[in-house]
Amino acid sequence: MDFSFTSLGCASALPTVNRYPSAHVLQVHGRLFLIDCGEGCQMQMRKYGFSFLKLSDIFISHIHGDHIFGMFGLLSTMSLLGRLADINIYAPAGFKSILLSFLDHFGDSFKFNINHIVLDNSSKHLILDAKKYQIFSFPLYHRVECYGFLCKEKDPILNIKKYLIDQYNLSLKEIAQLKRGENVVRESEEILESSEFTYKPYIPRSFAYCSDTSPSDKIIDAIKGVDLLYHEATFADDMLEMAKSTFHSTARQAAEVALKANVKKIILGHFSSRYKDLSILLNQSREVFKNSFLAEQGHTFSVDIVKE
Amino acid sequence: MDFSFTSLGCASALPTVNRYPSAHVLQVHGRLFLIDCGEGCQMQMRKYGFSFLKLSDIFISHIHGDHIFGMFGLLSTMSLLGRLADINIYAPAGFKSILLSFLDHFGDSFKFNINHIVLDNSSKHLILDAKKYQIFSFPLYHRVECYGFLCKEKDPILNIKKYLIDQYNLSLKEIAQLKRGENVVRESEEILESSEFTYKPYIPRSFAYCSDTSPSDKIIDAIKGVDLLYHEATFADDMLEMAKSTFHSTARQAAEVALKANVKKIILGHFSSRYKDLSILLNQSREVFKNSFLAEQGHTFSVDIVKE
Numbered sequence A, B: 001m002d003f004s005f006t007s008l009g010c011a012s013a014l015p016t017v018n019r020y021p022s023a024h025v026l027q028v029h030g031r032l033f034l035i036d037c038g039e040g041c042q043m044q045m046r047k048y049g050f051s052f053l054k055l056s057d058i059f060i061s062h063i064h065g066d067h068i069f070g071m072f073g074l075l076s077t078m079s080l081l082g083r084l085a086d087i088n089i090y091a092p093a094g095f096k097s098i099l100l101s102f103l104d105h106f107g108d109s110f111k112f113n114i115n116h117i118v119l120d121n122s123s124k125h126l127i128l129d130a131k132k133y134q135i136f137s138f139p140l141y142h143r144v145e146c147y148g149f150l151c152k153e154k155d156p157i158l159n160i161k162k163y164l165i166d167q168y169n170l171s172l173k174e175i176a177q178l179k180r181g182e183n184v185v186r187e188s189e190e191i192l193e194s195s196e197f198t199y200k201p202y203i204p205r206s207f208a209y210c211s212d213t214s215p216s217d218k219i220i221d222a223i224k225g226v227d228l229l230y231h232e233a234t235f236a237d238d239m240l241e242m243a244k245s246t247f248h249s250t251a252r253q254a255a256e257v258a259l260k261a262n263v264k265k266i267i268l269g270h271f272s273s274r275y276k277d278l279s280i281l282l283n284q285s286r287e288v289f290k291n292s293f294l295a296e297q298g299h300t301f302s303v304d305i306v307k308e
Helices: A041-047 A071-080 A095-106 A163-168 A172-179 A217-223 A237-245 A251-260 A279-288 B041-047 B071-080 B095-106 B163-167 B172-179 B217-223 B237-245 B251-260 B279-288
Strands: A003-009 A023-028 A031-037 A055-059 A087-091 A114-118 A125-129 A133-139 A147-153 A206-210 A228-232 A265-269 A292-294 A300-302 B003-009 B023-028 B031-037 B055-059 B087-091 B114-118 B125-129 B133-139 B147-153 B206-210 B228-232 B265-269 B292-294 B300-302
Touching: A003 A041, A003 A228, A003 A265, A023 A041, A023 A206, A041 A071, A071 A087, A071 A095, A087 A095, A095 A114, A095 B095, A133 A217, A147 A217, A206 A217, A217 A251, A228 A251, A251 A265, A251 A279, A251 A292, A265 A279, A279 A292, B003 B041, B003 B228, B003 B265, B023 B041, B023 B206, B041 B071, B071 B087, B071 B095, B087 B095, B095 B114, B133 B217, B147 B217, B206 B217, B217 B251, B228 B251, B251 B265, B251 B279, B251 B292, B265 B279, B279 B292
Parallel strands: A031 A055, A055 A087, A087 A114, A206 A228, A228 A265, A265 A292, B031 B055, B055 B087, B087 B114, B206 B228, B228 B265, B265 B292
Antiparallel strands: A003 A023, A003 A300, A023 A031, A125 A133, A133 A147, A147 A206, B003 B023, B003 B300, B023 B031, B125 B133, B133 B147, B147 B206
16 A cells, blocks of 8 residues: 655756756555656656556646656657557646647557546646545646645545454444444444444545645645645745745745645755755755655655554 | 767667667867757756757757657757757758747747758758868668768868978968969979978868668768768667668668778667667677777767878
8 A cells, every 4th residue: 555755856947967857756556646747757767666557647737848848758658668558647728739749740659548637727626536545636826827736545444343243243234334434223222333343444645746836825725734745945045036936935935835734744846956955945944844855866755554 | 179979868769777868969179069869868968068058059860759859858948048049950841840839838938049950851961061060961761751960071271381481481472372272383483382382280080970770872872981980770680670670770780881881980879778788789790890889878989180
């Protein structure tokens, strides 16, 4: 039951020798999702051992080159490797014409479908509903239409407290009923309460992605209490005005979002190339929110299972 | 008077962890040219210390993704860095609609012109005429319209043999005449022959690029006697049939081209991802043509000046 985030690229618009443009892997329950797909994404996936085969869904925050220029090479490579399975790309409406132009020029031999799921900017939306988790999109506040993504595990099926099965001589029907959260009323009028006989095997985990964006209270509502937050931190305090005018965040502002949203851990990323040493960003974030970390390419942040 | 070639990417269509798609730098007399521009080219340029500012001309062999997907990020980065100077892109006619679609989606803030010079597939053509060298395109033989490139230094201006100036009391006018290759006839009817009084300061150097292509006698004609040849060597002997059917070359075939064209040195590149150890390609090439080398990303092959 993996639930983890790995950055493949922590640069902002200008990549550096060591920092690639935005691309990130979210691994959830054996599936592999890509969030943004900057140039070099396919090489970074190979470098860090992520399988193209397992990838079924790509989430694109917005149509800026540093978040999508890796898509063309990645899709072409999938085709060369013989891919037949559909791929879903969740992206703003403007992505359609880019995709069509790409397929027009380079898609002749593609044997798989690319489904563009158009994101809706009006509010938070459920965009992927799996058996054990859901993924939502929600609006961010950038120079162009831009989305954050939230992945939340569903409440797990309740487990029965095994030592009570014999003690109460529970039938299979009664067990199923209790696990559904329903109380059992026996002929003897004895009531067996589901909450007494069951427990949650684990507390649902959650992850949110916010890049690129100005800080916003509306974002705080959307990501309340997540275990792991990736938030852009393009600038340090010295560039606050630049952050405002370009609709980006400083590391301190990202940390304030984390604090107000009561998240458990924040990962900072999307660093401006002007910061050779990123410790200034980390320090300014930690002044506000202690559990701050820098995205480091190839490093995986896992959210551990916590039992109730 | 630099004259050198550096591969930034020696992979074929499928990049590997260590091999990027085709992109190469040709440095000639202080100018920097790019030949092909596969994904990750801008990161590789940074890694190996090549300036975006010095880059004025890009040569695209053909419209396959592994030779052009790095163009979008590179041009965007140039714009972000404030570029104002024109950039010339020599590419097949089909590049036009790709460029227009790119500019339509991502070019709003570009403050420099991108001039697309359409390559002509009919024969060898002069496409860039600088003071001291020329660049030609010539047809290759691939699945799609494809070009090789040839860079040749012009014959240098003749130098006067300094010890003869005093000996013959040469006037400035006479020196200029002799340096132009003209004989001087003095009033005394004495004839000063240019060939006796001058020498070539260096033998013109040349480089040719052939990727992607089947081997061909027509290519041999176009690249005759070059000092340095980059030739694709996608496959080893074991994949000869595959090389034929996909219009690629084996390392041995590339070496045969080098031998027949009487070049001085061949650099093999565009390696299939199936070859983890490239020594098989190098060995098969050297069986035919001893002066064979593997393109190694970041390694610069210089052509030294040879005096006459």
